Amino acid sequence: MQLTVWTYEGPPHVGAMRIATAMRDVHYVLHAPQGDTYADLLFTMIERRQKRPPVTYTTFQARDLGSDTAQLFQDAARDAYERFKPKAMLVGASCTAELIQDDPGGLSDALELPIPVVTLELPSYQKKENWGAAETFYQIVRKLAGPKAPPPGTKPAPRDPARRARCNLLGPTALGFRHRDDLKEISGLLAQIGVDINVIAPFDASPDDITRLGDADFNIVLYPEIAMPAAGWLQRTFGQPMVKTVPIGMGATCDFIREVAALAGVDASALLDDPNSRAPWYAKSVDSTYLTGKRVFVFGDATHAIAAARIATRELGFTVVGLGTYSRELAREVREAAKLYGVEAMITEDYLEVEAAITELNVELLLGTQMERHIAKRLGVPCAVISAPVHVQDYPARYSPQMGFEGANVIFDTWVHPLMMGLEEHLLGMFREDFEFHAEAAPSHLGGAASERRAAPAAAPIADAFALAVETDDDVDVIEAEGPIDPVWSPEGEKELGKIPFFVRGKARRNTEAYAREFGVRVITVEALYDAKAHFSR
């Protein structure tokens, strides 16, 4: 057993849901108890998708155990086929159903559905979400593209030079960290260098599209955590080479373009010579003097963490003081990257361990996941999110890729915004004595709790000083005569106000005082507080 408060990855069947939800005309029948339907809200609330994920849960209960759970599964699978008419079906079990060993694969075979059925065996007590997504995608690709495989050992025919090179883009899923925007960016890059896209999968791919994967000249592995097993199989089966460089950051994007151009036999030098990106110039500008040597800690999935460390060091001049991942499958790659920056990679699923390391290292910027965002809030450290797991605010309405040249621009902004920039720091120095620009003030664009908390201790002496000034000020009477008579809070009223949630308390106070002024209430009692509440409740 492992004690955990947060977990970086969900269970493997959630990974399978991310594949099913990304695709078209696929339905997943999941043997699971009723509580497992929570996973739907990841897609409908956190990613704000307009459709429910294409998943039917069997929803077995305690009273079904030992009697008819297998029948429940078959009924659910048959009904799901009739209702949704998918072109392919995935069947599998969640952690609890795994324990009751009903064999969804065998049960669905017995139904003899007229569509391909992919059986998923995802060991919930060993594996996690990304592994589940990768395994699901791999099984789908094998099942659907397999029948078109040439006999083993067949050499792929050389491409007709009159035809443009075409590739598959592999790995983008539902609930992915900016996958939708990355796809647009990378599709644009490929168009610019004259390479066609055969199939994008699993994102928006139908089962028919999957059967055509073998028609491409090579594969681009955009998200190795998800696409690597499938890409490896395609390489072995169809002889398709793969592009492994992940185009996150300026340097990696240029490397990626070179790699694609070499495989496609095209000349991309025009694009490489003039990438039309602001990020490199901003990073060089004098204002960014203040970024130099900032101590950053990087933690996330392996792909984003490796990319972030490279950008931080080579493109922004930060100092990487820690680098880690929860992706055990890619631990070797992260360890190698860490060596480049003279740090020891941290490979762990335990967020408490990550928190301890961050606290220890006196970090100036945290690049991490939603979990690190929580840690950063607690420690009062600036933070930017670079990887899943993420929350609803990481699915922005605007176009916000991580990959390609625009991705480099987005990353520059996202990482630098939480920090004090040069010009801002300079002005703060100039106005150091001004009460609004005291040394503890947070950057002006960072409203909310973090800056309030840091501003609070500084504000108290100012309030005291003000009180002192009022006492000795000759104009006090004038001030009182001009303003309306302010109501006074009774201790009970004030105490009751304190019970109102903090995020509406300010409004409640203002409304109550406005009400008291309007109706001539001098002392705000509990009763008056609720009279005001009733008055404004509309």
Added chain:
Amino acid sequence: MSAALAAVPVVVRPKAAGGCSDAPVLKERGQREVFCGLTGIIWLHRKIQDAFFLIVGSRTCAHLMQSAAGVMIFAEPRFGTAIIDERDLAGMSDANDELDRVVAQLLSRRPDIKLLFLVGSCPSEVIKLDLSRAAERLGRSYSPNVRVLNYSGSGIETTFTQGEDACLAALVPGLPATNVKSLMVVGALADVVEDQFRRLFAAIGIADVQFLPPRRSTLLPVVGPNTHYLLAQPFLADTARALEGRGATRLEAPFPLGVEGTTAWFEAAAREWNIPDAKFQAAIAPAATRASAALSRIRHQLAGKRIFFFPDSQLEIPLARFLSRELEMNLVEVGTPFLHRQHLATELEMLPAGTMLSEGQHVENQLDRCRAAQPDIVVCGLGLANPLEAEGMTTKWAIELVFTPIQGYEQAADLAELFARPLVRRAKLAA
């Protein structure tokens, strides 16, 4: 309707003969879009301030808790998961040793914990990990600093709010005994509501009202044959049974939602304590009048609108009663995960006759009915809300009705507002 109630200026629709007391209920089973009982921890850990909830479960349980609760957790939560892994499945003694190790680790990290709940999950139930024995064993080791209790929040046994029921029922055997006549309010309420209720009871003339759950585990209410209890929540069947096992008696009442429900709820206690009607009236009048006035300002936004409830919290029937009688809404379908006829008897009486009631869920069939009916507003879980909005429907997240203080007079208008706001938004966005 009682004399006391009639004297309060409540605007309610006349009660139809018989209401829904004997109404047929559509019982369905199939896919359910409802949280499991583990999620009750999200409000219980805020309510009982020195308790910790340790789920003994899978990665899915941990993921559920952070995904479902992540929105509202801003401090280190007082709950966690002991994730069962492959090695634990190999043999039971191993799993018990592992659990002891995890609990030791947890209690050394959090010495402020006075009450530890071991919370059973689907996998721990299926592998028959005996958490009651584990709780006894651990309780002996950590007594008297930490009490260790257990209950099940598993999705094969419980839905959403039933987790609170199981938790409170687990507290009942440990309540100190008494023979003194006493009143207990049962069900987690926001502190602000609890304080309002305490003041109103005092004004009515009933002092020393106790609340279950208490704010701190050391302030447990006492119970005995002269204890009368009022349910503040409609989903507490097991807790009620456990209290009655200790000799307590339930005061029959509707739930304290809306002016009418709140008045009748307080009146049930006043009657048992033989409070003179005039005194009762005088005590509740200011708040009841205030609440009625506040409701009357919202009524025009809701009157005549058609509402459809998907099953979620078991609050649906009292809510439907409030919305139909005090706000003149029309009930298209009222779904509930479980219908406790006894506890809801007075509520059912007050529902308009002919209301379509459904229990359990087959979500696809219910969605078909909802689409066919095209209600003005749909109350549903988080998994369904955005897809229904995308289909052009106006929705209200059912979960807000559990997390927001909605009970009592001062909250009656807030409760109405929760339903009015989505309609107002739709109208504004369309304009």
